[in-house]
Amino acid sequence: MFGYVTAYKPEMKMKDFYKYKAYYCGLCHVLEERHGLRGQVTLTYDMTFLVTLLTSLYEPETVHEKHRCMVHPLKEHDMLFNEITEYAADMNIVLTYYHFLDDWKDEKSKTALVGLHTYRKLYRQVEEKYPEKCRVIRKCLAKLQNYEKAGETDIDAVSGCFGKLMGELFLFRKDVWSKNLWKMGFYLGKFIYILDAYDDLEKDRAQGSYNPLLQMADEEGYEERCRQMLTMILAECSNCFEMLPCVENIDILRNILYVGVWNKFEEKSAAEDTAGKSRLEEEIKGEDRGEL
Incomplete structure (x- = not known):
């Protein structure tokens, strides 16, 4: 359900893009440091947005380093990270x-069972640090299910x-x-859920999920x-955001x-429009050939 809260590069200034990328690489670095390769593979742009937002709001002391990584072994990359990055890394595990x-x-899949065994110990460690937060997340997901x-x-x-x-x-x-x-996160979460449902509609219909x-x-x-x-949900989210005193990273966040x-x-x-036009063209051709 994640992967929707991303930047739009064509409308970003280059300095903002590189800084945004540095937060992303910083989160990847902290995930690897705190949770190993298992943590690193949970990296998302959604949590990078949270790091960028909370860093702008709270202005914590932020470390700027350059490192190589498995993905980019030949060249060092800028990385920005702080205590908020550590928090986001822990929430990624949860x-x-x-x-x-x-x-x-839902599915009793072997992949899910392997994933549970892989992340259970890491999750328990994070749960000890954030018991109330994990309780709330667990309750929300249970109700959703x-x-x-x-x-x-x-x-x-x-x-x-x-x-x-x-x-x-x-x-x-x-x-x-x-x-x-909280309100900003609430409306953004609703937006993500509905957008995910919109994105998966045809797949879910075909699979009977x-x-x-659907209705x-x-x-x-x-x-x-x-x-x-x-649009209405995102407007509520944006209103809450604009009430926060964010100055640093403001152009990145608005993008x-x-x-x-x-x-x-x-x-x-756009894909639906293209498919619809193609179907219409085929119907017209069919009519011309006397097939309808």
Whole structure:
């Protein structure tokens, strides 16, 4: 469900792109240092966004180093990391563990079972440090799973479960900014969940899997309704973001929130338009040949 909160490079200044990449590489470095290769493979741009946001807000002491890595062994790369990067790395482990747990409960797949055994010890270590946060995440995912098993069609209720999970992730510490951070995470989580459902619709339909948009998808104006729903949710998220006193990295953050998060939707929407035009052209050709 992750992989949607990314930057849009064509509209980024080069200095901002390289800094964003340095946060990404910094998170990769910290994941490897704290959790080994198993941690490194959980790297996502979504958590890079969280690191960039919280670093901008709290301005912690940030380390700038250059390192080589397995992916780029020939050239050293800039890396930025701090205490927030460590927090994001730990949360990556929690999310990965519960991803495998969810897959095991749903599909009983061998891959999920292997993943559970691989990440259980790392998860237990993080849980000792963040027991309350892990409890909240576990509760949100359990409720979400119950909704999905019941075939719940209330998209607001279902997406709200993942929204609450993201809200919890955004709470790095309890302070004056907690309320806005939680709400921002909540709306971004709802956006991600609905966008993921939109992206997976045809696959879920073909496999007979749960998808809260299946019923809506057969109604007229489905594409526009999805766009309006996502726009309204993201507007709420953006309002909360603009109330935070972020100065550093502000252009990077706005690029991601106002443009980057739409990448997948626009790609899928364009593909649907192309497919629709192709089908229409075939129907017209069929009519010309007297096939219809």
